[in-house]
Amino acid sequence: MDQHVLVVFPHPDDETFGCGGTLALFAKSGIPITYICGTLGQMGRNMGKPFFANRETLPKIREAELEKACKAIGIRHLIKLGLRDKTIEFEDPEPIVTRIEQILREVRPSLVLTHYPGYAVHPDHNALGGLTIRAVSRLSMQDRPTVYAHAFARNCQDVIGPPDIVNDISKAADVKYAAILAHRSQSQVMLPRDNMLQRESFWTYRCS
Amino acid sequence: MNPIERSIVQPALDSFLNQEVYLHLETTNGAYAAHRQESKMTIGAYIRNGRISYIRGTITGEGPYRVGLKMKDGWVYAEGLTDFDLEQEGKLLLAGHDEEGRLAVALELSLEPFEL
Numbered sequence: 001m002d003q004h005v006l007v008v009f010p011h012p013d014d015e016t017f018g019c020g021g022t023l024a025l026f027a028k029s030g031i032p033i034t035y036i037c038g039t040l041g042q043m044g045r046n047m048g049k050p051f052f053a054n055r056e057t058l059p060k061i062r063e064a065e066l067e068k069a070c071k072a073i074g075i076r077h078l079i080k081l082g083l084r085d086k087t088i089e090f091e092d093p094e095p096i097v098t099r100i101e102q103i104l105r106e107v108r109p110s111l112v113l114t115h116y117p118g119y120a121v122h123p124d125h126n127a128l129g130g131l132t133i134r135a136v137s138r139l140s141m142q143d144r145p146t147v148y149a150h151a152f153a154r155n156c157q158d159v160i161g162p163p164d165i166v167n168d169i170s171k172a173a174d175v176k177y178a179a180i181l182a183h184r185s186q187s188q189v190m191l192p193r194d195n196m197l198q199r200e201s202f203w204t205y206r207c208s
Numbered sequence: 209m210n211p212i213e214r215s216i217v218q219p220a221l222d223s224f225l226n227q228e229v230y231l232h233l234e235t236t237n238g239a240y241a242a243h244r245q246e247s248k249m250t251i252g253a254y255i256r257n258g259r260i261s262y263i264r265g266t267i268t269g270e271g272p273y274r275v276g277l278k279m280k281d282g283w284v285y286a287e288g289l290t291d292f293d294l295e296q297e298g299k300l301l302l303a304g305h306d307e308e309g310r311l312a313v314a315l316e317l318s319l320e321p322f323e324l
Contacts, residue, residue, distance in 0.1 A: 043254070045238050045311040047309055048309065055316065056316070056323070189309065
């Protein structure tokens, strides 16, 4: 199977903060990346610092930031699901799972990156991660991609153990930083901290 | 948005009196509040495109400000409002930002539905 990475996250900037370095390294080695972004982060409270967005202008601003960040990372194919921030867990799951399943069958990814259901803090993360896993589980065993799940809940390692994938992203630190800056409305109050520019960690998810 | 001036916001509130208007009302302390500090709860509520009509609407306080909209059968209330925006025709946006510029509360009125 040709290599192709499919990324599924709910908010513009999830792709950058959680796995921007990993994605940049894939892109650099010529592996195509498709990104399914669930919402436009319409309900975020960060408006820039000093704030330049408001509740009504935020979606368009974040959409433009998303496209800029994708360009920086090397994501060429962006699919916007058109859902609304904070509402994914309340939607009828079936149409969303079916849509993701269709995309999986079209793109035939070798690897899927999404949030680890239950351990990704934001209800949208947990919900869309869960829907993505359900969609992957609908594929036959031989068609299933590897799934890297991103988890960052406090003490999540007590339950799911340490991550089995720890990527050194220092060679892509500048690209990740550029993508972080592209998400200007969100990153001005949340500049890189800890090891965000050195390492990114994932758990290989076993789909039942 | 600009810092609230009551002398501008009060007439704007009056302009929506006694007609059906669309309401966006929310408060949030951020989706990661509990994650960042265990003692904190994550709190948020919003209504988007609620339809209301009010018979009296008033902004009070010395900043941050409070707004109360008296309806025939109830009230709409927000406090902690710091900034306003009247750039779009038929829309009044009010928001309260914390010291980091993060939105903590919003009260918006519009003659047309807000975008979904």
